[in-house]
Amino acid sequence: MRIQNKVCVITGGSSGIGEASARLFAKEGAKIAIVDVDSVNGERLVGELKADRSDAIFVEADVSDEEAAERALTDIVKHFGTLDVVLNNAGVSAVGDVVDCAVEDWDRVMRVNVRGIYLISHYAVPIMRRQGYGTIINMSSTIAVIGLQSRAVYAASKGAVLALTRAMAADHSHENIRVCALLPGTVxxxxxxxxxxxxxxxxxxxxxxxxxxxxxxxxxMTAEDVAFAALYLASDEARFALGTALIIDGGVSAAKVF
Ligand SMILES: NC(=O)c1ccc[n+]([C@@H]2O[C@H](COP(=O)([O-])OP(=O)(O)OC[C@H]3O[C@@H](n4cnc5c(N)ncnc54)[C@H](O)[C@@H]3O)[C@@H](O)[C@H]2O)c1
Incomplete structure (x- = not known):
């Protein structure tokens, strides 16, 4: 029960890493709020968590939509009373170098991956500030620190998330709001x-x-491998993880064996 009774918001929690984190966080005693555009899988997951006697809700919202992001956080705090952890995990991708990448793809990926984290944080930080505590974990990627072919906009978005995380840590650590980034490799x-x-x-x-x-x-790696890293960052064990960029990537960014 490493995060017992912590209210954890997981954006993009209907699938993949977000879903695995929701399951693991619930097992560790957290109350879960899934925020996602995918209500079918999100509602199904919440049903399963509740059947396992966890406290969980699903909130349908597009994190890149300002009104939806604000409403989601308001509804969650109304329901649970507090907001302990936000895992800003919702993300999308596009393939291509700067030439192949269509303008619409550039805008779509930056909108969800960067604006989405900005908007959720924009409305989460004042709530955490009022409470006097909180933890925000932003989902970046190993691609923020190593180049990978044909991922121009995805790399740019995850690099922005890493830079934003460090800026947020500088701004909010003194308010007892811990901000970290998670940088998974391929999952x-x-x-x-x-x-x-x-x-x-x-x-x-x-x-x-x-x-x-x-x-x-x-x-x-599996989504569960990343969920364990997210669990650590979400827990009080990580109280000295301020502006931390936690890489978990099977060694891809550390070394190359020829
Ligand atoms: N899978 C990987 O290899 C990998 C590696 C590094 C980082 N990541 C990052 O991890 C995060 C999760 O990836 P995943 O592999 O679990 O993906 P996934 O596609 O399995 O899940 C992403 C979830 O985000 C939701 N989502 C998408 N746009 C949204 C929006 N505008 N508002 C709300 N929800 C939205 C989707 O509906 C989906 O449920 C992403 O930010 C991704 O960039 C993934």
């Missing part, structure tokens, strides 16, 4: 599965093998 979630199906439809198995070969341990 086998619907996010990556969809990318592989779209781009390597003729040989998805080989594409998965190639991803594994990038790892120092030749294994692909």
């Amino acid at each position: 086998y979630t619907p996010f990556v599965e969809g990318y592989l199906q779209k781009n390597y439809a003729d040989n998805v198995e080989q594409a998965v093998e190639n991803l594994k070969n990038r790892q120092l341990n030749n294994e692909l």
